[in-house]
Amino acid sequence: MTQQELLKKIQTAVIEGIKEEAEALAREAVEKKLDLNEVVEKGYILGIQKVGDLWEKGEYFLPELITSAECMKAAMAILQPELEKAQIETKSLGKIVIGTVEGDIHDIGKNLVSSMLSANGFEVIDLGADVKLEKFVEKAEEEKADCICLSALLTTTMLGQKKLIEMLKEKNLYGRFKVMVGGAPVNQKWSDDIGADGYAENAMIAVQAVKNVIKK
Amino acid sequence: MIPTKRPKLELLSPDFIQKIIDEALIILEKQGIFVENQEALELLKQAGMKAEESTQRVFLTPQIVEDSLSSTPPVIKLYDRTEEKEYIVGEDEVHFDPGSAAVTILDRQTQEQRKAVTEDLVKFIRLTECLEHIHFQSTGLISSDVPEIISDSYRLYIGLLFSSKPVVTGTFRVEGFKPMYDMLVAIRGSEKNLADKPLAIFDACPSPPLKWSNLTAQSLIDSARAEVPSELISMGLTGATSPVTMAGTLVQHVAENLCGLVICQLAKKGAPVIFGGSPASFDMRKGTTPMGAIETMMIDSAYCQVAKHLNLPTHAYMGLSDSKINDNQAGLETGIGAVLAALAGVNVVSGPGMMDFESCQSLEKLVIDNEICGIAYRLIEGISQRDDPLATHLFENFTADTQFLSLPHTKSWYRKEHTFPNVIDRDTYDYWVSLGKKSIAERASEEVEKLIQENLSNLPEENIIQELKKIMHDDAKKNGISSLPELKID
Numbered sequence: 001m002t003q004q005e006l007l008k009k010i011q012t013a014v015i016e017g018i019k020e021e022a023e024a025l026a027r028e029a030v031e032k033k034l035d036l037n038e039v040v041e042k043g044y045i046l047g048i049q050k051v052g053d054l055w056e057k058g059e060y061f062l063p064e065l066i067t068s069a070e071c072m073k074a075a076m077a078i079l080q081p082e083l084e085k086a087q088i089e090t091k092s093l094g095k096i097v098i099g100t101v102e103g104d105i106h107d108i109g110k111n112l113v114s115s116m117l118s119a120n121g122f123e124v125i126d127l128g129a130d131v132k133l134e135k136f137v138e139k140a141e142e143e144k145a146d147c148i149c150l151s152a153l154l155t156t157t158m159l160g161q162k163k164l165i166e167m168l169k170e171k172n173l174y175g176r177f178k179v180m181v182g183g184a185p186v187n188q189k190w191s192d193d194i195g196a197d198g199y200a201e202n203a204m205i206a207v208q209a210v211k212n213v214i215k216k
Numbered sequence: 217m218i219p220t221k222r223p224k225l226e227l228l229s230p231d232f233i234q235k236i237i238d239e240a241l242i243i244l245e246k247q248g249i250f251v252e253n254q255e256a257l258e259l260l261k262q263a264g265m266k267a268e269e270s271t272q273r274v275f276l277t278p279q280i281v282e283d284s285l286s287s288t289p290p291v292i293k294l295y296d297r298t299e300e301k302e303y304i305v306g307e308d309e310v311h312f313d314p315g316s317a318a319v320t321i322l323d324r325q326t327q328e329q330r331k332a333v334t335e336d337l338v339k340f341i342r343l344t345e346c347l348e349h350i351h352f353q354s355t356g357l358i359s360s361d362v363p364e365i366i367s368d369s370y371r372l373y374i375g376l377l378f379s380s381k382p383v384v385t386g387t388f389r390v391e392g393f394k395p396m397y398d399m400l401v402a403i404r405g406s407e408k409n410l411a412d413k414p415l416a417i418f419d420a421c422p423s424p425p426l427k428w429s430n431l432t433a434q435s436l437i438d439s440a441r442a443e444v445p446s447e448l449i450s451m452g453l454t455g456a457t458s459p460v461t462m463a464g465t466l467v468q469h470v471a472e473n474l475c476g477l478v479i480c481q482l483a484k485k486g487a488p489v490i491f492g493g494s495p496a497s498f499d500m501r502k503g504t505t506p507m508g509a510i511e512t513m514m515i516d517s518a519y520c521q522v523a524k525h526l527n528l529p530t531h532a533y534m535g536l537s538d539s540k541i542n543d544n545q546a547g548l549e550t551g552i553g554a555v556l557a558a559l560a561g562v563n564v565v566s567g568p569g570m571m572d573f574e575s576c577q578s579l580e581k582l583v584i585d586n587e588i589c590g591i592a593y594r595l596i597e598g599i600s601q602r603d604d605p606l607a608t609h610l611f612e613n614f615t616a617d618t619q620f621l622s623l624p625h626t627k628s629w630y631r632k633e634h635t636f637p638n639v640i641d642r643d644t645y646d647y648w649v650s651l652g653k654k655s656i657a658e659r660a661s662e663e664v665e666k667l668i669q670e671n672l673s674n675l676p677e678e679n680i681i682q683e684l685k686k687i688m689h690d691d692a693k694k695n696g697i698s699s700l701p702e703l704k705i706d
Contacts, residue, residue, distance in 0.1 A: 061501045062503055063500055105427075108453070108456050109503070155319045155358060155364070156364050156388055184575070185319055202502075202503050
């Protein structure tokens with residue numbers, strides 16, 4: 001199998017969401033000592049981008065999206081240590097700390113965003129659900145994150161998004177990290193009102209939105 | 217006379233019902249369920265259930281479920297503030313209440329959604345009070361002009377001040393139960409009288425899949441001990457937080473609710489419990505939770521059928537829409553939902569007024585939906601034998617000129633046999649034009665104006681108003697809030 005064929009196979013595995021195949025191909029690339037950066041860029045990333053296109057076209061729905069994102073994650077778990085071993089700088093689009101704010105145990109929306117961000121080349125630190133606000137700030141400082149993403153499903157817990165921004169201001173950290181908010185009751189107005197950097201309606205839009213705010 | 221047949225919707229065969237229950241019991245016994253409340257865990261352990269301390273996962277035996285089922289009352293009687301009007305929650309009785317806890321209101325002037333404030337909540341409660349087919353009140357809107365921390369007690373406070381109907385409500389914090397309970401006791405005069413004549417239902421939602429959080433489990437325990445009915449609101453989202461098949465979601469739904477029921481019965485044997493829910497057919501394209509989807513309504517009707525088989529009172533979120541305005545979609549989804557709920561014999565149907573995935577309430581919609589509920593009620597009354605013979609006597613001396621308008625038979629039955637809507641259009645075209653070519657939403661808006669402009673009447677007695685006020689203000693103070701929005705009765 002030529003490198004071209006392998007890249008093609010990787011794309012297909014991601015597009016079709018076959019996790020075992022995506023992992024096996026990652027191992028094969030490592031064994032054959034291929035240019036892993038190229039394998040990631042022209043294989044996996046290209047694959048997930050095509051998944052995004054299919055979503056845009058209305059052919060793919062959430063289950064396809066999420067299985068493809070998980071394929072990607074599984075393959076990267078194999079490739080990442082090898083890239084590090086070889087001291088190859090991978091192109092991360094940015095470091096994201098994400099979680100559902102304290103008092104809120106809903107994490108399905110957050111999981112989708114988290115998966116899509118990591119599948120699209122962001123380095124994602126997912127703190128899970130019901131996360132103390134202090135924890136977001138601590139982790140963001142520790143990891144030198146570019147962006148904090150806060151999810152809230154309840155009107156009572158969305159207040160935590162506002163509190164986090166106040167906390168950043170108190171600690172003189174406002175502006176150091178971009179802050180994105182999301183969740184069912186959240187909208188652009190809320191994001192503007194509380195001084196967040198952005199808001200996204202769904203996981204696909206979130207990827208572009210995070211790219212945009214980090215660039216700013 | 218031939219007895220009237222009550223039209224009925226049943227989606228599941230007896231074998232299917234049994235299979236759903238069997239699998240739910242297997243899950244509870246073998247996989248267990250998370251109970252993140254120490255007191256509930258203690259109760260379960262004392263009852264001999266196995267629990268994993270580290271994960272707060274508990275395993276329920278089929279025996280404890282069966283015991284709990286046998287001690288749960290099949291019928292609950294709710295009473296309005298005056299204690300004169302009794303509402304049976306059980307059997308095939310159907311009571312509509314507005315969908316609860318919306319965060320926005322569809323502004324009647326701008327037709328845009330906006331955050332609701334106290335004034336909106338008061339109007340909403342007063343409007344519900346006058347709508348004939350909406351039997352129960354609900355604390356349907358969250359007021360954004362009071363701090364979130366007391367938004368649970370505050371909405372019940374407004375509900376009890378401005379309405380006499382039984383009310384569907386719930387806590388947003390563990391500490392919320394006490395002031396809310398005190399308000400109900402204030403109306404009834406004593407704890408005993410409140411237990412004998414319940415005025416409110418407390419909703420408690422497990423977190424899918426298979427988890428009762430600290431807050432919701434505490435609500436179950438507190439309500440059970442006070443003999444306040446708990447409504448179990450399991451809410452799986454097909455393919456997201458529960459299995460994608462309707463049958464699979466039903467299994468999870470039944471397992472979650474049965475665990476809630478066991479917690480209630482362990483807290484107080486014989487505690488009133490309603491088997492309810494708000495599941496949805498998760499939209500895989502949009503990532504939304506359509507309440508107007510036919511599959512959502514099928515799941516609702518089916519779990520209620522399972523609950524009836526278990527001899528429990530039932531509840532569902534039906535008769536609401538995902539539309540953002542009062543358009544065709546709002547009417548069709550609400551109409552189908554209300555009719556199916558009535559046919560399925562759902563005892564408490566939460567939905568009217570609600571739109572946009574349970575997030576928005578509309579006063580105009582509430583008025584329209586009241587008529588939809590009336591239609592549903594008429595349907596389940598069925599076709600009755602009014603007299604014997606049915607018709608042959610009306611055809612004696614029949615001629616080519618026979619008409620029925622002037623018959624005494626017509627006059628004595630037409631109001632019982634037929635319903636007369638108010639905002640639904642039955643005018644001739646020309647008359648409709650002469651009235652300004654108005655849509656149903658416009659007519660409903662005018663009706664809202666009319667209904668809420670009438671003077672404040674039917675308030676609780678002055679000493680009760682004062683007592684409610686004191687409880688609310690004390691709760692506010694305890695949470696560091698010194699003032700509350702002014703009310704018309706202040």
